[in-house]
Amino acid sequence: MSTPGGGEMHQPLPGCFRHQDRPTGLRCSRCGRPACHECLRQAPVGFHCVDCIEQERKGAAARMPRAARPGTATAGLRTTLSAHPTVTYALIGLNVLAYLITAVQAGSILDNNRGSALYERFALVPGLVANGEWWRLIGSGFLHFGILHLAVNMYALYVVGIACENALGKLRYSLVYLVGLLGGSAAVMFGAWNGQTAGASGAIFGLFGAVLIILLRLRRNPNMMIAVIVINVIISVSVPGISWLGHLGGFLAGTAATAAIVYAPEALRAVGMRAPTRKAVVGAGFGVLGALFVVEIVLIAVQVASIQDRYALILPHLRF
Incomplete structure (x- = not known):
């Protein structure tokens, strides 16, 4: 535009x-507001200001299924990693310590079960x-039969244990571990x-x-975990000397316990139960689940005890 005097x-x-x-000649291609280069970000079409980008992020998170949102919890399951899986480390430490004691007592790292x-x-x-x-x-x-048995189990515990502890929290993870252990012992009986x-x-x-149930609850692909379980089942039934009964009992117990933990709150919420009542019922239900395994062990032990009359002279002195 020119002025009468010839200037611009x-x-x-x-x-x-x-x-x-x-001053800026740039604008947000979404809201149209002027913005400097520091307040603009590259978008699929043009540039968006930082406010529009934040609104887009919040809108996407609101549309996302709750189980998939980063940093949120579903039925008490955490999706963020913990820097201190202390229960898993403590369990590994106890297993290693027990092995070292048996190895020293037996004077062998391979036959630590003999003479310990x-x-x-x-x-x-x-x-x-x-x-x-x-x-x-x-x-x-x-306890473990030799260093290879220990190493395989501790590696598996490290991998799946940390995942479970992150998702369930320390207390519930500890209870699932204990129920799985008791379930395996009950089956061995x-x-x-x-x-x-x-x-x-x-x-x-x-x-x-437990990991399988957690993945299903979070609506994540469980194929890798299923493959791991199938491979371990094949090994359990095909390699001599492996207690497949213990593996089966532990798997069923851990699966049932975790399913009770992650699905019970949702079921109780669906019938309109209030939060404090839900927590009490879930806690009581988990206690009942643990008690059922204890009862199962007692009943099996009673069955085994029925042979004591037949082996009365041998059983009190039975050692290996």
Whole structure:
């Protein structure tokens, strides 16, 4: 535009909507407001201001299924990683410590089950459990046959344990681990009354089931976990000396316990139960679940104990 005097008239540039002292010729292609280069971001078409980008992000999060939102929880499941999976590390430490003690007592890293007083005291022998040595049901879950058995189980515990602890939290994760361990011991009680079993495999199979339930609840692809479970089942039934009963019992127990934890709150919410009542019912239900496994162990032990009359002279002195 020209003035009568022959000069040119310049229209002043508007200021950035966030920084009024910064004249700019740029605008947000979404809201149309003037914005400086610092307040604009590249978009599929043109540039969007930082406010529009934030609104887009919030809108996308609101449309996203709750289970898929970063940093949120579904039925108490956390989707963010914890920097301190202390329960998993403590469990690994206890297993390693027990192995080192048995190896020193036996004088062998491979045959640590021979000549170890700790092993003799805590390995799971159904006949001895029936004779009153109930501590073997838990203690056997921290013993291992040789360093390879320990290494395989501890690696599996490290991988799935951290995932479960992150999702469930320390207390519920500890309870699932314990229920899986007891479920494995209960299943072993169906086996030979004078056989010996040891290892964390029952509890770890319980965690396999727990991870599967967690993935299904979060609506994530469970194919990889299913493949891991199938491979371990094949190994359990095809390799001699592996207690497939312990693995099966642990898997069923851990799966049932985790399903109760992650699905029960949703079911109770659906029928209109208030939050404090839901928590009390879920806690009581989990306690009942644990009690059922204890009852199962007692009933099996009573069955095994029925043979004591037949082996009265052998059973009190049974060792391996």
